[in-house]
Amino acid sequence: MLRTLTRKVMAMGLGIATALGGSLLATGASSPAHAAVPDTIPMTITNNSGRGEPVYLYNLGTELSTGRQGWADAGGTFHPWPAGGNPPTPAPDASIPGPAAGQTRTIRVPKLSGRIYFSYGQKMVFRLTTGGLVQPAVQNPTDPNRNILFNWSEYTLNQDGLWLNSTQVDMFSAPYTVGVQRADGGTATAGRLRPGGYTGVLNALRAQPGGWANLIQTRPDGTVLRALSPLYGVETGALPATILDDYINRVWQKYSGSTLTVTPFGDRPDIKYSGRVSGGVLHFTNSSGAVVTSFHKPDASSVFGCHRLLDAPNDQVRGPISRTLCAGFHRTTLLTNPNQPDSGAAGFYREPVTDHYSRIIHAHMADGKAYGFAFDDVGHHESLVHDGNPRQASVTLDPLN
CATH class of the missing domain: 2.60.110.10 (Thaumatin)
Structure with missing residues (x-):
């Protein structure tokens, strides 16, 4: 498919x-x-x-x-x-x-x-x-x-x-x-x-420390063919599977003691969800205080692929929240802004370990x-x-x- x-x-x-x-x-x-x-x-x-x-x-x-x-x-x-x-x-x-x-x-x-x-x-x-x-x-x-x-x-x-x-x-x-x-x-x-x-x-990518140069694939004759996404970098071992662990752990720690607010619909600002980590799980509640969905701590594959522990079904609750979380992880804005999504690109990719692949591509687009x-x-x-x-x-x- x-x-x-x-x-x-x-x-x-x-x-x-x-x-x-x-x-x-x-x-x-x-x-x-x-x-x-x-x-x-x-x-x-x-x-x-x-x-x-x-x-x-x-x-x-x-x-x-x-x-x-x-x-x-x-x-x-x-x-x-x-x-x-x-x-x-x-x-x-x-x-x-x-x-x-x-x-x-x-x-x-x-x-x-x-x-x-x-x-x-x-x-x-x-x-x-x-x-x-x-x-x-x-x-x-x-x-x-x-x-x-x-x-x-x-x-x-x-x-x-x-x-x-x-x-x-x-x-x-x-x-x-x-x-x-x-x-x-x-x-x-x-x-x-x-x-x-x-x-x-x-x-x-070649100049970025941490294994990002390993994403580049060449033909046997040396012709550059492509750079793989970081998801495939993790899956193939080109990037370490633990590359995002420190950032993910710090996000989980931050929201064990404070609230992450997600407003997933640009045209419906009244719909908000509040997230707090309890027992190692990030639970989101609606305006009535009812838990609507929960996320176990993701790994790099889940973040880079926006799947598995950050699965995003095409529904009206979990999917929109998960999409927002995934964007925040890629852009590493979850520690700097407790109100997501963060739409201001000036604050994206500021962490030393971030999605450098996406950062670099955006920086080179017209x-x-x-x-x-x-x-x-x-x-x-x-x-x-x-x-x-x-x-x-x-x-x-x-x-x-």
Whole structure:
């Protein structure tokens, strides 16, 4: 199944408002109620990478009208995946020839929640299990895509419009910018690095003590392919599993004697939850004093992955609280601000041990916005474009410099 940002930012209806603190409800409300989103819209892929290798495109996802997983061809026709197997069986070749360097190619995207993959030099390898598509997992050294330079964007196109984002939740790799053209002809873009930002990120990771340089993966010929997220850094041993223990312990100690207040919805400031640690467990109560959810002390994997001990179901209580906690841990603002979320980026990543991966990526983005971790949209720091009546989408493959 699709993972990372598709699981939350690209949720439908109420889930979108929950994830983004109500911001998309406001955005969607401004779209004309009568404007029907067509079954497909054009997406222009521009190759400004400066690389001479062929580019291959893939549009993979879930068909919203049926819930089927599959792929879309260049004309926007959806094709469901055939049955997979155990062990996994090869998926049909869903590749679309991409534009050469300096060229543009326009495809059509249907109403899916999915990913636009692009690879340089060779086609990607996809397989099918009995449960659906196997996504690339390059933290595994035996993954068939390990030595391919590739990346992906995530999107949902539905009756309420288009949501399209760039992402570094799993890895930082070949850079790109996403965009949407609105009905009035105006455009919005997100995900563009500053000039020199690609090498800037990699050099900053190399210079950061504590194992952060170990996140960078290269091909046998020395070509840099990507930097893994800190979650995969912990899982592979590139980062120590105890890297956040001191900070987490200090957070638990602080809120054993004081209250952490979480106001998870940007458009509903009256909804607040109060957190206190008792018996080693962080309990949150509502305005009536009733315990609504509790969290055991997380480890680095739970924090970096926003999962396990910080699981965030798509509900109206635990999920929003967990998203806020996860953002506070990544940005290391929980000791400096007992009122979360902390939306002021000036105070983020100030601890000596923090999510340096996300810190460095944000510092090298043209507008400071990125998806450095799963809930980077808390406080609206995400690299996302949305329009309720889109005319055209775009993905620009940017230079690796």
